[in-house]
Amino acid sequence: MKNNLKIARIKADLTQQRLAEVVGITRQTVSLIEKGKYNPSLKLCLQLCYAVNRKLDEIFWINEEDFK
Amino acid sequence: MKNNLKIARIKADLTQQRLAEVVGITRQTVSLIEKGKYNPSLKLCLQLCYAVNRKLDEIFWINEEDFK
DNA sequence: ACTCAATGTAACATATAAGTTACAATTTGT
DNA sequence: ACAAATTGTAACTTATATGTTACATTGAGT
Numbered sequence: 658m659k660n661n662l663k664i665a666r667i668k669a670d671l672t673q674q675r676l677a678e679v680v681g682i683t684r685q686t687v688s689l690i691e692k693g694k695y696n697p698s699l700k701l702c703l704q705l706c707y708a709v710n711r712k713l714d715e716i717f718w719i720n721e722e723d724f725k
Numbered sequence: 726m727k728n729n730l731k732i733a734r735i736k737a738d739l740t741q742q743r744l745a746e747v748v749g750i751t752r753q754t755v756s757l758i759e760k761g762k763y764n765p766s767l768k769l770c771l772q773l774c775y776a777v778n779r780k781l782d783e784i785f786w787i788n789e790e791d792f793k
Numbered sequence: 794a795c796t797c798a799a800t801g802t803a804a805c806a807t808a809t810a811a812g813t814t815a816c817a818a819t820t821t822g823t
Numbered sequence: 824a825c826a827a828a829t830t831g832t833a834a835c836t837t838a839t840a841t842g843t844t845a846c847a848t849t850g851a852g853t
Contacts, residue, residue: 658768673830686811688831698840699785700728700764706800707789713781719771740799756801763840766810777826 660717663691665709680704729784731759733777734793747776 666676666687672688680687682701690697690705693716697705709716734744734755741755746765747757750769758765758773772787777784 672828673736674828683812685813685832689811691787692831693830696766696768698764698810701769702767702812703785703787703792707792713786715853717767717771718779719768719775742799751842752800753802753843757841760801762802766840769840 658690658693658696658717658719660690660693661704661711662687662709662716665716666691666713670708671709676705676708679708726759726785727763727777727787728761730777731743732754732772734759737777739777744773744776746773750762758788791792 662718667674667678671679673691674684677684680701681704686697689695690701702713706713706716733753737744739747741759742752745752745753745755748769749772752764757763758769770781774784
């Protein structure tokens, strides 16, 4: 699950810790999502988008091997 | 979790059953997502979009003020 | 009215997202 | 080089998305 969250977060001048607080999750979850190591829920994706002021398609996509 | 999946599915001329088969999930899961009764994973959202030939924001975006 | 395909929903089981705690590694500033 | 902030990640627990089976409801066609 590749994504642009890290870049958008940094542009929004937020640390993982701060983003996690805003969204109400843990820092570890932010880290794992940024690293593409898991598959967040739609609700969480939307909250992350609101926090970094982006839309879903700007942040999240799927690459071919994930479709397999 | 409100969304536009049902409309897009019908425009794509797919039944819930057929869409479920394409995406590799059960008919029941499609039904529950269309009814907004749960919170699908990002990967599933992307697969559903791919199947009905739409983008994430067209099907699953919710404005922050509507997000309760 | 009848039939059949399509859809809505339970109860329960399973897989996995996400939390908790903890510690290591990396980056940044001085 | 050092210290502090930030980030990566592991083991374990908990919450919930999704599957399975089953049955009820709705809608279109005859």
